[in-house]
Amino acid sequence: MAGLDTTGSNPDVSLLYDINGLAEDSPGWLAKSMEFVGEYGLLLALVLLVVWCWWGQRKRGALEEAAASVAAVVWVPLAAGIAVLVNVPIRGFVERRRPFMDHDGLTVLVDGKTDFSFVSDHATLAMALGAALFVANRKFGLAGIAIALLEGFCRVFMGVHYPTDVVGGFALGTAVALLLSPLAMALLTPVATAVGRSGRVGWLVWARPA
Template identity: 50%
Template sequence: MSTLLADTSDPDLGLLRAVNGLAKSSPDWLDALVAWVGEYGILLGLAALGVTAWLQARRAPDAPVAVAGLLWAPLAVAVSELANLPISAIVDRPRPFVDHPELDVLVEGKEGTLSFVSDHSAMSMGIAVALLLVNRRLGLLAGVLALLQGFCRMFVGVHYPTDVIGGFALATAVVLLLAPIAMAVLVPLCHALTRTAAAPLIVAGKRGAPGPGGDGGRRRRRASRSSADPDPGEPDEEPARDLAA
C-alpha cells in the first residue's frame, strides 16, 4: 500500500515496539485494564475533571468568564476532530498493525481506519489545555491523564508515537489559536445567561430571572388586585346619598 508515511522511521517504530512489548509480557487482566482505560477510562476521568472545574468556576469572582473558558473545552475538541478529518485523509497512514503484524493489538474494531492523528490523544490534550487556561491545578492533572492516554494508545498497538504527538500538537494549536475568538463570543453569552433562568449554571447561588408565573408575576397580580379593591376604611358613597334623601 502506497501511503504518505508508509516508510516509518526506526525511532518511531522502535518506541512503539518497546511500549507495545510491555503488553506481551503483562498478565491478561492488566492488558484488559489498560485497553479499557485507553478507550474510555481516561475520557471519563477528564469529563469528571471538567465537571469539577465547572463547579469551582461558578464560585469564582469572574464566574461568567471562567465558565466561558470551560465551555471552550468541548468546543475545541469538536473543532480538533473536524480539523483531523482532512489531515487524516491527506496523510493516509494505516494503523501500525497493518504493516507490522507482529504487534500485539488489544483493541478491536480499528481495522480499516487511519492512524494519523490519534483522535483520543487530541481529545485528551484539548481538554487538558483548555482546563489549564481556567484552572491550573486541574489542568495539570488533566495534562497527566492526556500523556497517559498517549501511552495507552501505543501500549494497545493502535498508534505510532508520532500519531500521538500529532494529536497533542493539533489540539494544543486549536485551543490556543482560536481561544480569543471563542472567548469573544462565549463571554458575552455567559454574561447574558446570568440574566435568565439559566443563571445558576453560570454563577453559584444566583437565582434565575422569574418567568411570567414567578414571584414577579405574583407580586404584579397582587398589586393589581389591591388597586382594584375598594379601601375598606372609606365609607360607601351610595348608602350615604340614600340616607340624605
C-alpha cells in the first residue's frame, strides 16, 4: 500500500502526528517507560489477568459449572493465537508500510520494525484477549478491554502504527474472540469436564469442596 499523504487532509495521518507528538514532548523516562509498556508490559498484564481469572473460575461449586467456566478461560489464549494467525495473510495482502517509513518528523520509540503495519499484531492480540475474557467473566473482561485500548494508544504513541492499524486490530481480535466462542465452548467444555474428573490434574479445572 502506498504511503499516505502528510498534508493533514488525511485524518489517520493527522491523528498519528497528534498522538505521536506527545512522545516528543515527553521526558525521556516517560518515553522509555511507554516503550516497555507498549511493547511488553501490557501484554504481560493481560497474561496475568487471564491466570487470575482462571484461578477464580476453577473454584466454582459443581464440576459442570467449573468446567464450563474454565473452558471459557482456556478459549482466551486460543482466541488470541487464532486472531494473530488470521492477521498473517491480511498483512501480506494489504502491505501497508510502517508510518515512519513514509512520514517525516515522527518520534519512533522502538527500533527494528520493518514488517507491514496493517493490522497491528499487538492490538489484535490484546483485544482478542480482552474480548474473550469478557466472555469468560465480565469483570475481568472489562479490565482486559481497558488494557487493550491502552495498548492501542501506545502503539500509535510509539510511532510504529497508524490509528487505523490499531482499530483494525481491535476489530479482528473482537471478531475472532466472539464469533468463534460458541464453537470453542462446545469443543472445550467436554475436555475440561474430563480433566476435572481426573485425580491428578483435576485441580486445574475444579477446586473440589473439602
